[in-house]
Structures are given as structure tokens and as C-alpha cells.
């Protein structure tokens with residue numbers, strides 16, 4: 001008996017070791033992340049993930065001191081030098097300037113593009129706070145890069161789209177997102193414009209909802225008169241900006257208070273952990289509003305989420321029934337597989353809802369599944385951000401649209417049932433300009 005037990009233990013240990021080894025191997029390709037063997041980096045990726053991909057490819061060589069870099073680049077890249085001169089780096093209190101070489105190195109033939117580790121050598125507090133955010137899990141700035149490159153639809157997408165993912169998700173790698181180079185200004189990062197290059201558009205309309213809220217409108221009216229050199233603490237600002245609420249006190253974390261997160265799944269706001277986070281949110285509002293009033297405003301968001309989820313679950317139910325009856329056409333096994341999935345896999349299954357795997361719902365799906373995706377990923381997330389940011393028009397319109405989308409899905413399901421089972425779609429669904437090109441060129 002004991003011998004068998006040992007056998008099981010040894011096999012389990014071997015399986016775990018093999019699992020780790022396999023993931024390591026997957027990560028060892030030319031790309032990045034667990035699908036690194038499935039995609040090739042474009043030259044531009046050197047700037048989005050420099051430690052991994054940047055290699056100086058220019059003509060210059062030689063070793064230079066900081067002032068020499070400035071002198072030559074004054075003529076070559078005057079905008080960069082002007083921004084640097086206007087920054088604290090060119091004139092820090094009580095020490096020598098932080099010249100170009102502090103970040104890029106002295107040896108021109110082996111320049112480096114600085115990522116957050118370079119900034120972190122001097123700004124240890126901000127860098128440590130930034131990394132510490134990882135413990136809150138996804139989504140978070142600290143984990144954003146892994147999140148983007150470790151999704152299957154990343155490896156399977158056209159290059160231009162993949163590059164776009166990194167432009168935003170590189171927030172995990174570099175500090176020049178909220179503090180644009182080479183100004184590297186705290187005042188700039190305090191303003192909402194610092195965030196909306198990435199936080200805008202249908203799945204995350206933070207931009208649109210903030211600027212239509214009472215807070216955003218007051219910012220638009222008076223913001224240019226405020227003194228942005230002041231830290232984001234009580235009494236310094238009339239209305240809050242993104243960073244005021246999400247990076248309270250200048251703490252370099254955005255995920256520490258998040259309850260509803262991206263808005264893709266229903267959560268229980270009343271767990272003990274979430275109650276603590278909610279109390280932290282109320283403390284933010286209480287810089288300017290009464291605590292009880294603020295708590296009620298946040299509870300209204302929870303109520304909005306509950307209504308949204310009753311509609312979303314109804315739509316998911318319709319789709320799951322159709323899946324059970326084999327009426328989703330073309331079926332999962334007839335669709336082009338993701339890079340690491342088997343062609344025409346035996347156990348291929350249509351993914352419905354968050355727990356089935358969100359990445360698969362973007363494309364390669366039947367029309368009614370795409371309808372649900374639009375409802376879930378765009379309309380729902382817009383209504384959520386309207387409720388979170390105090391933009392009532394987004395809530396009203398989002399819910400009206402979700403009601404229409406649900407009716408539409410129900411009507412389409414009736415039609416599918418009338419039509420009955422469809423013949424197998426054939427290979428045309430798996431081949432085509434888009435699918436074949438990507439399979440060969442990533």
C-alpha cells in the first residue's frame with residue numbers, strides 16, 4: 001500500500017516539474033509571454049518592451065559625458081532637449097543634473113531604452129509601490145503586460161493590433177506613460193489627460209464618463225486655473241481627477257481599492273475584503289462630501305450592477321440553451337482554432353461568459369454569440385463606468401441598449417430554433433485571407 005502511495009507522490013511531483021518546464025519552454029520563444037513561440041516581435045516592440053527587445057540600430061558610436069549628449073542633441077532633437085531642460089531632472093534640488101546618460105547610458109553604440117527598473121534605481125519608493133500592486137491580481141498596471149501577451153487572441157492577431165495592445169499595456173514596463181518623456185512631470189500626471197490616452201474607448205470609457213460627470217465638467221471649466229504643483233491631498237483641489245481618486249495621496253497603485261474591477265463579472269461587494277475597500281473609497285469622497293452621502297452614491301453603483309447582471313445572465317442563458325441543443329452555427333469545432341488549439345478539436349466547445357474564457361468570445365464566433373459579446377463587453381462596461389464615475393446618461397443609455405440587445409438575442413434564438421440544425425459549415429470558414437495570413441505571419 002505504502003509503495004503505491006509513493007508512486008502517486010513521485011508521479012505528481014514529476015507532473016508538476018514537467019508542467020513548469022513546459023511553461024518555461026513556451027516562454028523561451030522570440031516573442032514574450034506564454035505564447036512567445038507563436039509570434040515574432042516587430043522592430044517597434046523594442047520601444048514598448050525595451051529590456052526584452054530593444055537593440056540600438058543607428059549609426060552613432062563613441063562614449064560621451066552627459067553635457068556632450070545635450071550639446072549634440074540640442075541640434076538633433078531640440079524638442080527632447082527642451083523638455084529635459086524644463087524638467088526637474090535638469091535642475092534637481094541640491095545635486096548635479098540627471099543627464100541623458102543616467103537613463104540611456106554613455107556608450108552610444110549600446111544605448112539602452114530605460115524601463116521602470118532604470119527609474120527605480122533612483123525612485124525606489126514609487127517603483128516599490130508600483131510592483132507591490134501585483135498582489136491585487138488582474139487587472140493592474142503592474143501585471144498589464146503579462147495580461148496582454150498571455151491571452152490567446154493576442155498571438156493570433158494581425159501585427160498592427162498586437163502593437164496597439166503593447167502601446168497601452170506597456171504601462172507595466174515603463175514609467176513614461178503618465179509622466180511623458182522628457183518632461184517627467186508630477187503636475188502633468190495629476191491631470192486626467194495623463195490617463196485617457198489609454199483609458200478611453202468602448203470597453204473602458206473612463207475618459208468619456210469622467211468628462212461628462214459633475215467632477216469632469218468642473219475640471220473642464222476651472223482646471224486651468226488650479227495650481228497643479230500641489231500634491232493630490234485634501235484641500236488642494238475642488239474636484240477630483242483620475243489620479244486623485246485612484247492614486248490617493250500619490251501612492252503608485254491603482255488596483256488597491258478596486259471591487260468591480262473591469263466589470264466583466266458579477267462580484268459580491270459585501271465580502272469583508274470588499275467592505276474594507278469600500279471604506280477606503282468613502283474616505284476618498286469624504287475629502288469633499290459627507291461620508292454617508294458618498295456611501296449611498298457607491299451603493300447606487302452596486303444596484304446598477306445588479307440590474308445589469310440580471311440582463312446579462314438572461315442572455316447567457318439563451319446562448320447556453322442553444323449550445324445544449326447544438327444550434328450554434330458554425331459549431332466550435334468548425335471554426336479556425338487558436339494557435340495552440342487543435343484543428344477541429346474533438347472537445348471544442350463554444351465559450352459563453354467569463355468563466356468559459358473571455359478571450360475566445362472576441363471573434364471566430366457565430367453571429368448570436370457576437371451579439372452577446374457586444375452587449376457584455378461594450379454596452380455593459382459603458383453602463384458600469386457611467387455608474388462608477390457619476391455619468392447618469394451613460395447608465396440610462398446603456399441599460400436601454402442592453403434591453404434592446406436582450407430582446408434581439410431572444411428573437412434570433414427563436415429563428416435559430418425554427419431553422420433547426422444546420423449542415424456542417426465546411427472548410428471555407430477556416431480558410432480565408434485574414435485567418436491564413438495571420439497563421440503564417442505571426
Ligand code: HEC
Nearest residue numbers: 056057058059060064068069072100101104105106107111
Ligand atoms: C555627436 C552627436 C551625438 C552625441 C554626442 C550623442 N548623440 Fe545620441 N544620437 C545622435 C544621432 C545622429 C542619432 C540618430 C541617428 C542614429 O541613431 O543613427 C542619435 C540617437 C540617439 C538616441 C535614439 C536611439 C533610438 O534607437 O531611438 C538616443 C536615446 C540617444 N541618441 C542618446 C544619446 C546619449 C544618452 C548621448 C550621450 C551619452 C548621446 N546620444 C550623444 C548623435 C549624438
Ligand code: HEC
Nearest residue numbers: 047048050070073080081084098099100103113114176181
Ligand atoms: C529620466 C530618464 C531619461 C533621461 C534623463 C533622458 N531620457 Fe531619453 N528616454 C527616456 C525614456 C523612458 C524613453 C522612452 C523609452 C522607450 O520608448 O522604451 C526615452 C527615449 C528617448 C529617445 C527615443 C524616443 C524619442 O522620443 O525620440 C531619444 C532620442 C532620447 N530619449 C534622447 C534623450 C536625450 C537626448 C536626453 C538628454 C537630453 C535624454 N533622452 C534623457 C528616459 C530618459
Ligand code: HEC
Nearest residue numbers: 088092093098102114118119122175176179184185186187
Ligand atoms: C539618476 C537618478 C534618477 C533617475 C535614473 C531618474 N530620476 Fe527622476 N528624479 C531624480 C531627481 C534627483 C529628481 C528631482 C528631485 C528634486 O528636485 O527634489 C527627480 C524627479 C522626478 C520626478 C518629479 C518631477 C516633478 O515634477 O516634481 C518624476 C515624475 C521623475 N523624476 C520620474 C522619473 C522617471 C519616470 C524616470 C525613469 C524614466 C526617472 N525619473 C529616472 C532622479 C532620477
Ligand code: HEC
Nearest residue numbers: 139140144147168169171177195198242246254255258261
Ligand atoms: C499607457 C497606458 C495607461 C495609462 C497612461 C494609464 N493606464 Fe491605467 N491601465 C492601463 C491598462 C493596460 C490597464 C489594464 C491592466 C490589465 O490588463 O491588467 C489599466 C488598468 C487600470 C485600472 C484598473 C485596476 C483594477 O484593479 O481594475 C485603474 C483603476 C487604472 N488603470 C487607473 C489609471 C489612472 C488613474 C491613470 C492615470 C493617472 C492611468 N490608469 C493611466 C493602461 C494605462
Ligand code: HEC
Nearest residue numbers: 138139147148151154161164165168197198199204261262
Ligand atoms: C487604448 C489602450 C488599450 C489597448 C490598445 C488595449 N488595451 Fe487592454 N486594457 C486597457 C485598459 C485601460 C484596461 C483596463 C480597463 C479597466 O480595468 O476598466 C484593459 C484591460 C484588458 C484586459 C482585461 C484584464 C482583466 O484581467 O480583466 C485584457 C485581457 C486586455 N486588456 C488585453 C488586451 C489585448 C490582447 C489588446 C490588444 C488586442 C489590448 N488589451 C489593447 C487598455 C488597452
Ligand code: HEC
Nearest residue numbers: 116119123126127130175178186189190231232243249250
Ligand atoms: C498611472 C500613472 C502613473 C504612472 C504609471 C507612474 N506615475 Fe509617478 N506620479 C503619478 C502621479 C499622479 C503623481 C503625483 C502624485 C501626487 O500628487 O502626490 C506622480 C508623482 C511621481 C513622482 C514625484 C513624487 C513626489 O512626491 O514629488 C515621482 C518621482 C514619480 N511619480 C515616479 C514614477 C516612477 C519611477 C514610475 C514608474 C515606476 C511612475 N512614476 C509611474 C502618476 C504615475
Ligand code: HEC
Nearest residue numbers: 192195199206207210240241242245258259260261262388
Ligand atoms: C470621484 C472619484 C473618481 C474619479 C475622479 C475617477 N474614478 Fe475611476 N472609479 C471610481 C470608482 C468609485 C470606481 C468603482 C470602483 C469599484 O468599486 O470597483 C471606479 C472605477 C474605475 C476603473 C475600473 C477599476 C476599478 O477600480 O474598479 C477604472 C479603470 C477607472 N475607474 C479609471 C478612471 C480614470 C481613467 C479616470 C479619469 C478619466 C477616473 N477613473 C476618474 C472613482 C473615480
Ligand code: HEC
Nearest residue numbers: 214215237238239240281284285287288289294297298390
Ligand atoms: C476633491 C473634492 C471631491 C472629491 C474627492 C469627490 N467629489 Fe464628488 N463632487 C465634488 C464637487 C465640487 C462636485 C460638484 C458640486 C456638487 O454637485 O456637489 C461634486 C459632485 C458629485 C456628484 C454629483 C452630485 C449631484 O447632485 O449632481 C456626485 C454623484 C459625486 N460628486 C460623487 C462623488 C463620489 C462617489 C466620490 C468618491 C468616490 C466623490 N464624489 C469625490 C467634489 C468632490
